[in-house]
Amino acid sequence: MASTVRVRFAPSPTGHLHVGSVHTALFNWLYARHHGGVFILRIEDTDRSRSTDANIDAVIDALRWLDLDWDEGPPTPGFRQTERFALYREHAERLVRAGRAYYCDCPPELLEQGRKAAEARKETFRYSGRCRDRGLDAGALRLRIPDDGTTVVNDLINGPVTFDHRQLDDWILVRSDGTPTYNFCVVVDDVTMGITHVIRGNDHLSNTPKQILCYEAFDYPVPEFAHVSMILGPDRGRLSKRHGSTSVQAFRDEGFLPDAMVNYLARLGWSHGDQEIFSRGELIELFDVKDVSSSGAVFDRTKLEWLNQETMKRMDDRRLAELCEPFIERAGLPVPGDRAWLARVVATLKERAKTLVELVAVGRFYFVAPSGYDDKAAAKFLTAAGAERLDRLIARLGSADFAPAGLEATYRGLAEALGVKLVDLAQLSRLAVTGTTASPPIFDVLSILGREETLARLRRARAAIP
């Protein structure tokens, strides 16, 4: 009987949740859900200056938006590192009593001297061990580690990675001012939370042997490790703001859907044959850490946009309409009260937009009449001939069937009667109704707008012709 999988996501609250963080959060979440395990959210807020309540709320909001739910974590108390200092102190004392850690009072200048000397010899700086056996009872607390031998990280993604102890040193657990170091907090948190699988960014692989040595000093079982490759910018450097949006909040504001975001991030560094599009359920069912790639992946916004459109196309129109409402409001447009009507609207727009912001922009004419006409198109269509055609259209549309098929029949009939092509009438109407020459199928548009609004806009266009 295997023990329950317990994984965690431990962001530091900086206000913006980076897509790279979300990537590892997602892999943890998928691993937990796939194995029926427990997903824990822990806030690494030891950097007091940036770890405001607002920033913590931002992390929580972002995870909720993505629907990555956690089983243990805030708002339950005890999941913020700042609430856990007593635990760190207690564990530090335990190591001192067991003789596995010792105090060191080496002055910074001495350490700096050693560092320079090591650099001159082109070697890794290691603490000399000067205070190891001095039996001090104050100062910085260091972990006593073996002088030679190796520590092997049996990484689930990268395979066995061997670290020579001669590259490691008696690292500091607790600084002389009493504050615990990052690596020490992580170990204490992970053991006390019963974490069985540490799934985190590749940038922590180098810290892992130090942490393993610490687990061993405690005589705690060492968890499994899986170091996920990092997300890169187009220049293969660390993904940062200069490459464009990097926080999930930014993508949310730009009109990306949580399911598209999740699908895209899941496919970055993970794959299942040739499949590109996955539902949540499929992701949970198919996710396997063995299929996670060990090489870095460039974040490609264009592909995210494609996936976002695919997600919109597959989504129920009522649901999509609902998601659009805040974007309509933010664009300064009146939000329709009739959601069924809005569902008809978005159905015609979703294959013409990559994001919700774009969808609203492209469908602006549904919510408000055009304030003017495209110059080039106006010169072409709002002519004497156009005036006559508009008159005939207005006359016929007064009593026409306003279902798309009925409108098409009316238009085709009139085109024949006038001896013109359908496209001439269609483009003229499109210009009158939307202000431009590109829109969803004109009969759908007119049908959705309705007789009254359609006629009003056609008459306005007619009046614009001198």
Next chain:
RNA sequence: GGCCCCAUCGUCUAGAGGCCCAGGACACGGCCCUCUCAAGGCUGAAACACGGGUUCGAAUCCCGUUGGGGCCA
């Protein structure tokens, strides 16, 4: 600088010695469809970083080089 990780089309990837003169997807080009724009269908161009091995046979295994990334400073 030391240590660690990585290396298939521009990008995400399939590929776990012969099925691969390398497959899919995004993006890009062409054609078709068509009331416009999209969407869709078909189609084209596009990659195993380099050099040594191992093997009858290597994108796949080993070593090195180069390049990128990370950690420690």
